[in-house]
Amino acid sequence: MKMEIPPLHEILRRIDHAVLKPWQTRHDVDRAVREATELGLRGIIVSPSLLHYLRDTYSEGIRGVVVGFPFGYHHLEAKIKELERALADEPDEVDAVINYQRLILGDYNYVYNEAAALTELCHDVGVKIKLIIETPVTAQNPQTLYKAVEIAVKAGADYIKTSTGFGPRKTIPEDVAAINKILEDMNVRSKIGIKAAGGIRSALQAILMLKAGADIIGTSTPSTIRETYTFLKQFYEKKLDNQ
Numbered sequence: 001m002k003m004e005i006p007p008l009h010e011i012l013r014r015i016d017h018a019v020l021k022p023w024q025t026r027h028d029v030d031r032a033v034r035e036a037t038e039l040g041l042r043g044i045i046v047s048p049s050l051l052h053y054l055r056d057t058y059s060e061g062i063r064g065v066v067v068g069f070p071f072g073y074h075h076l077e078a079k080i081k082e083l084e085r086a087l088a089d090e091p092d093e094v095d096a097v098i099n100y101q102r103l104i105l106g107d108y109n110y111v112y113n114e115a116a117a118l119t120e121l122c123h124d125v126g127v128k129i130k131l132i133i134e135t136p137v138t139a140q141n142p143q144t145l146y147k148a149v150e151i152a153v154k155a156g157a158d159y160i161k162t163s164t165g166f167g168p169r170k171t172i173p174e175d176v177a178a179i180n181k182i183l184e185d186m187n188v189r190s191k192i193g194i195k196a197a198g199g200i201r202s203a204l205q206a207i208l209m210l211k212a213g214a215d216i217i218g219t220s221t222p223s224t225i226r227e228t229y230t231f232l233k234q235f236y237e238k239k240l241d242n243q
Contacts, residue, residue, distance in 0.1 A: 008229050011206050017044045018220045026053050033058045051089040064093040070166035072097030076114045094122050097132040115155035130159035130195050135175035136167030149182045163198030170199025173212040180213030203229035
């Protein structure tokens with residue numbers, strides 16, 4: 001079956017540039033700002049300690065911050081304090097990790113109450129929230145994945161994000177497709193978006209995620225996606241010419 005390759009700009013405008021490694025500094029934010037502006041990216045996501053700097057240096061796209069990152073097992077009170085402090089630096093979006101440790105133990109009420117509290121705090125100040133459900137862990141059990149998606153929907157999240165990139169494996173298209181199907185079966189797909197993130201470093205990976213249902217791509221290597229896109233398109237067109 002022929003796979004349509006979307007235009008490069010259609011991929012780039014869906015990319016959140018992640019600057020989340022613990023050793024990254026303001027210099028990395030400066031580099032990300034240059035890349036995001038040059039490539040026309042959707043936005044930049046940073047750690048809470050770098051958000052104020054991002055706010056002062058970047059205005060062309062979405063300015064995002066992570067909370068409860070990367071493992072999500074912080075007490076709710078700690079996450080709320082972290083979120084309140086982050087919101088003071090005026091992000092456009094928050095990527096928050098749910099307590100998937102409690103989720104896999106079946107403590108669904110706790111996880112829902114946490115997700116709802118974080119979502120309410122964001123929405124009260126007009127900030128969108130992506131709930132990270134860590135599919136490399138939660139997708140190991142279909143029931144756990146279903147509950148993660150269900151909780152995010154009931155909590156009112158704007159997006160479900162697959163992974164932090166710190167899990168036991170990369171995000172795969174099957175993760176995105178599974179989330180997409182659950183949302184469709186719940187008849188809420190038009191109300192909540194999907195962000196694919198975690199080990200996405202090539203144009204082919206990004207395209208497969210979009211084909212599986214992702215609305216946003218999270219990556220720390222947008223320039224590599226641009227470079228591999230050129231190679232992929234040339235290879236694909238050459239293959240079609242030879243058929």
